[in-house]
Amino acid sequence: MTYPLTALISDLHSNLPALTTALRDARERGAERFVCLGDVIGYGARPTECLELVIDAIAGADGRKPGLCLQGNHEYAVLSSGEDFNPNARRAIDWTRDQINHGGPTGDKALTYWDFLGGLEPFAMEPGAMYAHGSPRDPVREYLLPRDARDSAKMQANFDRMRALDPEGHSGVCFVGHSHVPGIFYEDGRYYRPKGSEGPYDLGALARCRAIVNVGSVGQPRDGDRRLAYVMFDGRSLTFVRLDYDLTTAQEHIRAVSELPGHLADRLALGQ
Numbered sequence: 001m002t003y004p005l006t007a008l009i010s011d012l013h014s015n016l017p018a019l020t021t022a023l024r025d026a027r028e029r030g031a032e033r034f035v036c037l038g039d040v041i042g043y044g045a046r047p048t049e050c051l052e053l054v055i056d057a058i059a060g061a062d063g064r065k066p067g068l069c070l071q072g073n074h075e076y077a078v079l080s081s082g083e084d085f086n087p088n089a090r091r092a093i094d095w096t097r098d099q100i101n102h103g104g105p106t107g108d109k110a111l112t113y114w115d116f117l118g119g120l121e122p123f124a125m126e127p128g129a130m131y132a133h134g135s136p137r138d139p140v141r142e143y144l145l146p147r148d149a150r151d152s153a154k155m156q157a158n159f160d161r162m163r164a165l166d167p168e169g170h171s172g173v174c175f176v177g178h179s180h181v182p183g184i185f186y187e188d189g190r191y192y193r194p195k196g197s198e199g200p201y202d203l204g205a206l207a208r209c210r211a212i213v214n215v216g217s218v219g220q221p222r223d224g225d226r227r228l229a230y231v232m233f234d235g236r237s238l239t240f241v242r243l244d245y246d247l248t249t250a251q252e253h254i255r256a257v258s259e260l261p262g263h264l265a266d267r268l269a270l271g272q
């Protein structure tokens with residue numbers, strides 16, 4: 001089994017400066033493809049620009065392998081409704097829907113964006129790994145937070161789902177996002193939370209001890225660290241990456257849009 005050196009990005013949340021920095025850094029590290037775990041949009045002020053970059057990155061048109069993008073809960077909400085979102089997130093999703101309908105910078109891409117968003121799947125599996133936005137058993141909505149490492153029933157239900165999908169353990173790791181907090185949950189109950197850029201980190205024999213890896217968030221980290229987060233993985237070794245980006249510009253983008261609550265800019269500086 002050959003697994004390409006893959007950059008796993010998630011929860012970009014329309015943060016163009018963060019996404020641009022993450023993509024450039026991953027390319028410099030030799031990423032052979034990109035896998036995006038969803039929530040390209042929502043919260044931030046550059047949804048169509050981020051969609052363009054993700055569509056381009058996963059196409060592999062620059063000599064890299066084709067990648068994939070999953071549906072996150074914000075993609076689901078923009079396609080349906082944000083009625084279960086909090087007021088700030090709902091205002092952002094309604095504004096994002098308008099931006100997509102306006103067709104992006106050139107004004108003619110609305111159908112391209114809606115086709116892309118409508119075609120996203122909530123879960124994917126291949127030799128070497130599984131992918132979900134939230135969790136293996138509830139790919140779009142379930143959060144896996146650090147405190148869940150102590151919730152053995154919840155974690156075991158998710159590992160049972162992985163085992164049912166892949167009894168032989170060929171895809172013993174599931175990459176997720178959604179909580180915006182990077183970390184590794186092991187099936188034996190261990191939980192590992194990186195304190196910054198760390199790795200390469202050997203995931204070990206995943207057929208015997210499965211793992212769920214949260215790759216963190218590129219566009220809106222929530223672990224108290226304002227730096228963008230993503231993961232590089234080569235099929236066995238994993239590197240957690242944290243990077244500064246042009247946070248001030250991302251905040252200015254949000255504050256320039258009257259429909260977006262200022263709190264969405266403030267929280268970027270807090271990493272919350």
Ligand SMILES: [Fe+2]
Nearest residue numbers: 011039072178
């Ligand atoms: Fe998210």
